[in-house]
Amino acid sequence: MQPRKIRDGIHLMGAIDWDRRLFDALIPLPDGTSYNAYLVKGSEKTALLDTVDPSVSKVLLAQLEDVQRIDYIISHHAEQDHSGSIGLVLDRFPDAKVIATPKGKTYLIDLLHLPEDVFITVDDGESISLGDRKLKFIHTPWVHWPETMVTYLPEERILFTCDFLGSHYATSEMYTGNRPEVRVAAKRYFAEIMMPFRTTIKKNLQKIEDLPFEMIAPSHGPIHDQPRHILSAYHEWSSDQPHNLAIIPYATMHGSTGEMVERLVNALVQQGVKVEPFNMAVTDIGDLAMALVDAATIVIGTSTVLTGAHPNIVYAAYLANALRPKARFASLIGSYNWATKVVDQITGLIPNLKVEVLEPVLCKGMPREDDLLAVDQLAASIADKHRELKLL
Ligand code: FEO
Numbered sequence: 001m002q003p004r005k006i007r008d009g010i011h012l013m014g015a016i017d018w019d020r021r022l023f024d025a026l027i028p029l030p031d032g033t034s035y036n037a038y039l040v041k042g043s044e045k046t047a048l049l050d051t052v053d054p055s056v057s058k059v060l061l062a063q064l065e066d067v068q069r070i071d072y073i074i075s076h077h078a079e080q081d082h083s084g085s086i087g088l089v090l091d092r093f094p095d096a097k098v099i100a101t102p103k104g105k106t107y108l109i110d111l112l113h114l115p116e117d118v119f120i121t122v123d124d125g126e127s128i129s130l131g132d133r134k135l136k137f138i139h140t141p142w143v144h145w146p147e148t149m150v151t152y153l154p155e156e157r158i159l160f161t162c163d164f165l166g167s168h169y170a171t172s173e174m175y176t177g178n179r180p181e182v183r184v185a186a187k188r189y190f191a192e193i194m195m196p197f198r199t200t201i202k203k204n205l206q207k208i209e210d211l212p213f214e215m216i217a218p219s220h221g222p223i224h225d226q227p228r229h230i231l232s233a234y235h236e237w238s239s240d241q242p243h244n245l246a247i248i249p250y251a252t253m254h255g256s257t258g259e260m261v262e263r264l265v266n267a268l269v270q271q272g273v274k275v276e277p278f279n280m281a282v283t284d285i286g287d288l289a290m291a292l293v294d295a296a297t298i299v300i301g302t303s304t305v306l307t308g309a310h311p312n313i314v315y316a317a318y319l320a321n322a323l324r325p326k327a328r329f330a331s332l333i334g335s336y337n338w339a340t341k342v343v344d345q346i347t348g349l350i351p352n353l354k355v356e357v358l359e360p361v362l363c364k365g366m367p368r369e370d371d372l373l374a375v376d377q378l379a380a381s382i383a384d385k386h387r388e389l390k391l392l
Pocket residue numbers: 077079080081082144163220
């Protein structure tokens with residue numbers, strides 16, 4: 001991809017990674033991703049905002065072939081998908097300085113072994129001049145690492161946000177508009193990467209919203225040319241208010257737990273509660289993470305394996321605990337044969353969830369009628385709790 005003009009002297013650089021399907025050896029990328037860098041020329045100086053993942057550094061270096069000078073490389077975030085080509089850009093432009101937060105500098109030295117004297121660190125609110133344009137740096141810690149910052153270009157009213165407000169979405173279209181598919185990709189991204197930091201996300205939203213930007217240019221996914229859409233989505237996703245939604249991540253080995261899940265799904269529907277079951281044998285964890293953004297209730301369904309929960313459920317519980325969703329209620333259903341310790345085990349795996357635990361329903365072997373009636377009662381309790389929160 002050639003550099004693409006946003007404004008005179010401002011270009012979208014970087015690479016679209018159409019084929020990448022996994023990030024951090026963990027996160028599914030059904031829509032690929034992009035690593036956006038931005039070249040901003042002023043009358044006196046030129047800055048490159050972020051670089052690209054090392055796997056596609058050749059693309060960026062080719063785009064920079066006709067660029068005469070780079071004075072500043074702005075590193076918003078030290079994670080290697082943005083910083084990993086800084087060394088190669090410095091090789092090409094040895095007089096360039098790397099601008100980062102003080103924490104960013106230490107991380108970049110550790111991660112990339114860059115020499116200390118290439119850095120200029122910037123405080124929150126500090127600016128540098130490019131001549132007729134200036135770059136203002138705003139610290140936005142914990143989106144999603146401690147050192148993150150964004151850059152505001154006041155003359156063009158563009159806010160460059162790196163991971164913040166981005167999406168893993170490979171597209172040849174430069175701008176988001178109001179396309180629903182980009183909102184879904186951005187929600188997936190929020191769910192997988194930003195959700196554990198909802199409190200600081202809210203603070204950072206307040207911090208940037210005073211700026212009169214017309215465009216938000218993240219370093220993943222298309223540019224938000226109608227930024228109110230992504231901002232209102234982030235407000236909703238990061239809020240403490242859950243939806244009238246119960247989710248059921250479950251594992252079933254011989255169908256007993258599956259029968260209880262089916263009964264619970266039907267009972268919740270009868271009660272007016274929206275429900276999404278996730279069979280962890282086939283679930284994309286990004287779909288589960290997206291549901292966790294909204295869910296008021298999490299019911300874990302598990303068979304018992306060697307007196308403990310099914311390993312897929314241990315994984316799901318660990319993940320939910322790490323993502324710190326806003327859910328308010330939790331419970332557990334499942335089946336065992338000779339003995340089970342799943343309640344204690346799962347409870348111990350989710351200390352980060354600030355939930356009221358509703359009475360679990362465990363049955364021996366295939367569920368009998370009284371077990372299924374207990375599942376109905378659990379559905380009624382969930383509906384009552386949702387009513388108390390005025391979700392239903
Ligand atoms: Fe896109 Fe946190 O790196």
